[in-house]
Amino acid sequence: MLAVIAERHLTLELGTLDICFLVALYVRGEAAGLTSFTEAQLEDVFAQASAAVAPETDQLRRRATLAIQRLRDQRLLARVDGQGVVRTGEFALSRLAGGIVQFYLEEDVLTRETLGLLTHSLQVALAGVLEAARRAIGPAAWQDGVVGPLRVTIAELVAGIERRQRGLDVQQEDFQAEIRRLLEADWFGAIDRCQDLLESTSATLRELNEVLLRDTSVLLALLQDIEELAVAAGEAEAESAAHRLMDQVDRIAAWGSARQRAWSEYFQYVHRYLRDVVRLDPTRALMQRLRDQLAGAAGRRFALAYAGAPPIRLLRTVAALPDRPPVVRPRAPREREPEADAGEDPQVALDAKVWRSLGGGAAALSVVTGEVTGELPAPERFVEAGRVAQTVARLARAASAIERPWVAVGDDLEIEDWALAARPGGAAAPADTASAEPPPGPKP
Amino acid sequence: MTRPGYAQLQDVILDPDFPELDLALRRGRHVDRDDVAWYALLGDAQDHLEAFYRRYGCELVHKTDGYFYLLPTGDKLSRRQLAIGDMLVGQALALLYLHPSTIERGGLHTTEELIAQLATVMGSDALIRAFNPKRRRYDERVAQKTVRSRVGESVRRLASLGFVEMMEADQLRLRPALLRFAEPVRGLSEPAEALARLVAQGEIALEDEGAVPADAAADDDDGDGEREPAGSDDGDALPDDDRGDGDAP
Numbered sequence: 001m002l003a004v005i006a007e008r009h010l011t012l013e014l015g016t017l018d019i020c021f022l023v024a025l026y027v028r029g030e031a032a033g034l035t036s037f038t039e040a041q042l043e044d045v046f047a048q049a050s051a052a053v054a055p056e057t058d059q060l061r062r063r064a065t066l067a068i069q070r071l072r073d074q075r076l077l078a079r080v081d082g083q084g085v086v087r088t089g090e091f092a093l094s095r096l097a098g099g100i101v102q103f104y105l106e107e108d109v110l111t112r113e114t115l116g117l118l119t120h121s122l123q124v125a126l127a128g129v130l131e132a133a134r135r136a137i138g139p140a141a142w143q144d145g146v147v148g149p150l151r152v153t154i155a156e157l158v159a160g161i162e163r164r165q166r167g168l169d170v171q172q173e174d175f176q177a178e179i180r181r182l183l184e185a186d187w188f189g190a191i192d193r194c195q196d197l198l199e200s201t202s203a204t205l206r207e208l209n210e211v212l213l214r215d216t217s218v219l220l221a222l223l224q225d226i227e228e229l230a231v232a233a234g235e236a237e238a239e240s241a242a243h244r245l246m247d248q249v250d251r252i253a254a255w256g257s258a259r260q261r262a263w264s265e266y267f268q269y270v271h272r273y274l275r276d277v278v279r280l281d282p283t284r285a286l287m288q289r290l291r292d293q294l295a296g297a298a299g300r301r302f303a304l305a306y307a308g309a310p311p312i313r314l315l316r317t318v319a320a321l322p323d324r325p326p327v328v329r330p331r332a333p334r335e336r337e338p339e340a341d342a343g344e345d346p347q348v349a350l351d352a353k354v355w356r357s358l359g360g361g362a363a364a365l366s367v368v369t370g371e372v373t374g375e376l377p378a379p380e381r382f383v384e385a386g387r388v389a390q391t392v393a394r395l396a397r398a399a400s401a402i403e404r405p406w407v408a409v410g411d412d413l414e415i416e417d418w419a420l421a422a423r424p425g426g427a428a429a430p431a432d433t434a435s436a437e438p439p440p441g442p443k444p
Numbered sequence: 445m446t447r448p449g450y451a452q453l454q455d456v457i458l459d460p461d462f463p464e465l466d467l468a469l470r471r472g473r474h475v476d477r478d479d480v481a482w483y484a485l486l487g488d489a490q491d492h493l494e495a496f497y498r499r500y501g502c503e504l505v506h507k508t509d510g511y512f513y514l515l516p517t518g519d520k521l522s523r524r525q526l527a528i529g530d531m532l533v534g535q536a537l538a539l540l541y542l543h544p545s546t547i548e549r550g551g552l553h554t555t556e557e558l559i560a561q562l563a564t565v566m567g568s569d570a571l572i573r574a575f576n577p578k579r580r581r582y583d584e585r586v587a588q589k590t591v592r593s594r595v596g597e598s599v600r601r602l603a604s605l606g607f608v609e610m611m612e613a614d615q616l617r618l619r620p621a622l623l624r625f626a627e628p629v630r631g632l633s634e635p636a637e638a639l640a641r642l643v644a645q646g647e648i649a650l651e652d653e654g655a656v657p658a659d660a661a662a663d664d665d666d667g668d669g670e671r672e673p674a675g676s677d678d679g680d681a682l683p684d685d686d687r688g689d690g691d692a693p
């Protein structure tokens with residue numbers, strides 16, 4: 001829809017004189033029962049409007065022609081006789097023009113009477129819709145008896161209440177501006193008139209809120225029943241229409257209480273102002289004296305005094321932090337002199353193990369390897385097996401055939417086996433194995 | 445008048461609202477009818493609290509315009525004075541409070557309207573000079589920006605003291621305590637006479653005759669715009685006791 005409006009480049013430009021011209025045409029039509037105006041009547045009405053808005057305007061006929069053309073261009077005035085150039089035309093106000101005039105002339109305002117009438121009509125209409133919903137069988141019956149009335153009749157009535165609420169809002173704003181105007185025009189003398197305005201608006205809002213509180217609950221109950229029937233019948237469209245109306249009714253009820261609360265605050269504020277400012281300064285001299293004071297024209301400058309106690313300091317329990325040692329340079333040298341360390345020679349330890357194994361009667365390399373590497377983890381056994389073979393070759397005499405047999409040592413190692421015999425003249429046993437028995441063969 | 449609800453001072457002190465109210469009053473807060481609970485408490489326990497605060501060298505002042513505040517008259521509780529900039533802003537706000545246009549808006553005005561009011565009454569040049577006191581020559585745009593900034597700071601300080609309430613969208617709700625700024629010109633007496641009376645009561649302090657019309661906030665090291673009481677040439681001027689050593693009860 002917005003794209004269509006943008007595409008058509010729709011605009012509306014009306015000056016005060018144009019609006020007055022439209023209003024004057026509308027009023028003339030209503031008063032004389034006219035449905036259309038001749039060109040002469042249009043010019044006559046324009047002259048009247050022009051006299052009211054811009055009395056010193058000259059070239060009235062030319063201006064009237066331009067104004068009529070402006071209104072026709074904007075589709076506010078339409079020629080209705082269809083005679084073209086044959087004779088002077090007849091013109092009528094369009095629906096758009098009627099809407100604009102009604103906005104300015106007939107702003108609907110919610111009153112106790114109109115609200116009571118509207119809510120009563122709503123109750124009657126909703127009761128009828130509820131009855132139709134109870135009797136409805138099939139989608140067509142729901143559409144005709146429930147959805148249609150909810151969307152048109154009921155929605156129109158609810159919209160009527162909302163429109164009048166907006167009218168009342170506008171009226172309240174006018175009252176606030178009116179109170180200001182009254183005070184500016186007649187400072188002390190306006191007090192009574194201001195209080196009357198306040199009282200009348202307060203009473204109106206109170207009455208409206210009472211009606212809303214009483215009637216909206218009934219309306220909501222009826223709509224709730226319709227919605228439940230729609231849900232039971234699986235009529236989503238009716239359910240949605242009822243739900244939308246319930247939201248609107250809720251909004252209407254909320255409007256009442258919100259406006260009454262806001263007006264109540266405003267009421268108190270204005271009363272305080274009238275009492276503290278207007279009554280205590282009937283000649284309105286205070287403002288001028290204060291203005292002089294601010295401008296520096298009245299007496300010396302001064303400063304207000306006030307109590308200025310610092311915030312109370314609340315002491316809290318703090319855990320005592322340990323004293324940290326001061327940061328100092330180390331006195332001892334960072335680098336230590338290297339020291340001789342005898343340590344343990346791994347080859348000596350291995351020699352002792354091999355010697356112990358040979359002394360225990362081991363006659364094959366596989367036996368010695370199994371005994372020496374049996375406790376080592378698997379990854380180290382392979383490396384250690386090589387060292388064992390080298391040690392055995394040094395400490396004992398190995399005898400092997402050309403084709404040495406492969407013998408398994410544990411689950412994960414296999415070696416070419418040697419037969420072992422004591423080395424003639426043999427090597428001396430390592431120091432830590434001196435007590436162990438020497439290997440078989442000739443002893444040293 | 446004390447109502448039956450507070451037969452003794454102890455009953456007042458035991459009221460759950462009292463601690464917050466007491467702290468607010470000691471920090472210079474003005475309490476009016478919009479502070480519903482505090483105002484009711486002060487109204488109901490006025491006699492007890494007047495005697496209570498008198499022991500701390502303070503007067504609990506209740507104005508007929510509908511607000512309370514604490515005014516130190518001795519040296520037991522710290523006493524401060526508004527800066528010159530705050531005073532200018534406060535007086536402009538008081539003017540807005542008195543203007544009938546306030547009625548139409550239910551007591552709401554914007555900061556822009558406040559600055560416009562200051563410029564209208566003081567004149568743009570005087571306003572800029574007042575908020576840029578140390579600059580002999582200034583760039584107009586920068587000076588105007590400084591004015592807007594200083595006015596904003598003053599408004600915030602006045603809001604913390606209960607003179608205005610800061611609302612959404614740069615709106616200010618004007619509160620009855622603003623009428624304190626109009627006190628010297630409210631009565632029928634001459635302004636000088638009224639000023640002397642207010643000085644004697646400890647309500648105000650006079651600026652030095654030769655003082656530069658400067659915003660103290662501009663020179664304020666801590667930026668809070670509050671000042672030590674100015675020296676007065678009157679013998680009966682303020683007890684200069686802003687030593688910041690006010691004790692809590």
